[in-house]
Amino acid sequence: MTPTWRRYLRFWRPDARADVDDELAFHLQERVDELVAGGMDTRTARAEALRLFGDMPRVKDECIEEALKLETEMRRLETLDVLKQDAIYALRLMRAHPTFTGAILLTLALGIGATTAVFSVVNTVLLRPLPYRDADRIVWIAEKFRDGRGSASGGHFTDWTNQSRTLETTAIWQQRTINLTEGEPERFRAARVTPSFFNVLYVRPALGRYFLPEENADSRVTVLSYPLWVSRFNADSSIIGRQIRLSGEPHTVIGVAPATFTLTQFDERLWTPFALATAQTTNYGAHTFVVFAKLKATATIEQAQADLAAITEGIRQRVPDEMNERGVEVVPYRSVLVGSVDTQLWVLLGAVTFVLLIGCGNVVSLLLARATSRRKEIAIRGALGGARIRLVRQLLTESMLLAIAGGLAGIAVAKLGIRFLVGFGPAGVPRLDLAGLSWEVLGFATAATLLCGVVFGLVPAFRATRVDLQSELRDGGRSSRGVIRDRVRGTLIVGEMAVALVLLVSAGLLLRSAYLLQRVELGFDPTNVTMMRVALPAIRYDSAEAVQAGVTRILDQVRALPGVQLGAAGTRVPMWGGSIDIGVRVDGRAFNPKDLLIGHVRLVTDQYFETIGIPILRGRSLKASDFTPGAPSVVVVNETFARRTFGEENPIGKRISGWTRDSLPEWREIVGVSGNVRAFGRENELPPEIYMPMTHAPAGAWPAYNRSMTFIAKTRTDVSVTAAMRAALKNVDAELPAFDVQTMDDVLVQSMATRRFNTMLLTSLGLTGLLLAAIGIYGVIAFFVNQRTHEIGVRMALGATSRNVVALVVQHAAGLAGVGIILGGLAAYWATKALSGMLFGINARDPLAFVVGAIVLLAVALGAAWIPARRASRVPPILALTE
């Protein structure tokens, strides 16, 4: 084989060995020639040359080794160099086409950012495992009554615990409230639990230990929640072993639960241990205990359900009377925690997916457009010997650079987004405050980015390199296949428009719900009203008289506060407190116990209606004289009660009775009819209500209300009396804690928080979708104009006005948008059903939301198309023709 031939081969594969052989052969040849020239015969000369050379095989090996190393190093350098070249070229292109680059980057940043932000929240609230050990095995065992899930009796708990074959541990959790009388008295939500509770829901304690199996209420020990430990005891770790007074009794703090200990929705702040009394273990009638359990590792939910159903059936056999319409249900703990926010989160996730879809549509159509407009360049590079793989690599490098830049921008947007969502999130969404950019989320974002870059970069790359050079150069980039590609882009845009419309309609429905809700008449005036809840302990306020005296003393203090114009109290004020349903009979009508009229009773002080701004529609309000002992019993009823009970008849002067100790009536005269009040918040019905002077409370009423009253103070503008009201309470009884002191405006805002949060989320996603769709249609129309510069030039040269040109382009856009809107309308008609539960005052097919959504989308689409259309109309014909 001649050396030349071998050198030529090296274009395909490196051949270091042959090179070394050639070089050494040359050396020997030269040496032999020289020796022969010096008079040696050829054979001797050859032997002498080899001798002079030395260890030929070793030299050869060393040389080959060095050469191969060099070869590898060179190849590596070359690859890096190519990559660098590609990147530099890509960056230069990106800078040369700022519109394209901006559109893609914006799309990726918004698409990936919004997706990641919402995914982070969903991840934290729904998907992330609960912090407990073996969290998948934790269940709530509910007693079923008809369709409802509820608490279980001590007997049920005992039988389930003793007889089940599928449960490892069972525990009782029972809510209570506790007065912490340590320093500033305060009232807390708390829970009494069996010591096993912390075995079922186990997270390593932040401090100390949890309850021992033998500990019970008599042990006087308590475990604090993390928030309480921080807010009340300044996160002082010497708290362990210290005594604190809970409702007057000293308790020893033995542990602090960690911050990750997700509290139940009751949001308890501390726990005390207890054990069932012997009598309770055989009681099947008092359904007062929430039962949690941990399944055995081998058991499934279904097996546990069957197991417990069998045990419960056994209970039914023994005590059929207690088991009327009752059953048992095993519920995974996770679904207890997230149950109510479930639908909302899935709706959000769906919306997020839509946004990502629109974003991907944009990326594909933009890259496709770019690849098409570079057909000529690619064809020339191909013609000049650029390998196809090299061209594909170039295009891929560009896509990857865009994807990475977009992904980074997306992560930044996501971080902002998460902060925004957490900041504006309502208090009621569990674990929302723990949401952050997690590794899973980063992985998700990266995957989305890579998918956009590789998959969507690859498709246009391969399509673009499969270029027929001849036709490409001949047609100057305008070939009939461009039409097909236009169709692909057109389809993408139609799809984007459709998806965007679904988002817009959904957001519109929620916005309209929020608006309608805002306009609902509350029936009272919440401005400048501050509320304070107080429960009087039974020990010192045992009789009705003692309670009333206590309430009066506190009320006098509140009314005397500077800035307070009016003050009153009631067992229930709008948004807060409890009322009790009673059956009512009417004087002069036949008494039929089966057909009792129902009324919600609340005990109030005088000036109640005036303080909270409830109008009296007929008759009069309650006067101070109605409250004196021995005064005739009078009541005020609301409109609903009056209408349901008396129809068109005048209710004033009628007498009603209810909540009596025996079947003898205690008549109370109706002196006034008040307006209806949205007492349970804007979204709820208007129940029939009866207002009774607290001094004429039915016997046994105070214990039924837990001796608890809410004091309300109407103040002059800009006066905050929250602190003053606490102080006033302390003046009366230093041991009395105020449960909660808040302005009514705050309470109202909180009651709407979840709805506002959802509306905000979906609206921002809808706007993101709209923006992305606008970018998409803008990109496609701009490209359309670009491709047709030549055609437009011809048209204008032939006399088309610039208006004609704008019309031509905008028509094209309107066609795409129109088809998209029709399809989107159909899709939305089907998709918005999922929102039904989140709407108020309208149904999911609200025409206004559909029409407005369609109009907004069309306007934005045409607006986006108009910009490139204007540009097209300004094309000088001569430029278009010479190009």
Added chain:
Amino acid sequence: MKNELLHGTLEVMILKTLTWGRLHGYGIGRWIMEQGGDALRIEEGSLYPALYRLERKGLIDAEWGLSEKNRKAKYYRLTPKGRRVLTANVTTWTDFATAVGRVLSSVDAPSRA
């Protein structure tokens, strides 16, 4: 002894040789031996690994060409980097060689403490 010394200096000598222009391996070897005489007579083969090492270090470049007798030969050339390294090493090496020469030819006895 002779070989070890040579091994380190061979590369410097190759670089020096190439300052005259491009040359193939055989030519380099012959020039060094012509200049150094019998004192530098080495196994000719040991030149080649040194050449490959220098090429890998980027101190010399190689390309194929035709010799005077029209044979295909691998020609070496000094790279700018090689030229820089040579300049630095020549000084070091001559200093070293001079120093060694001084020691070996000294007639002063070491002083005793």
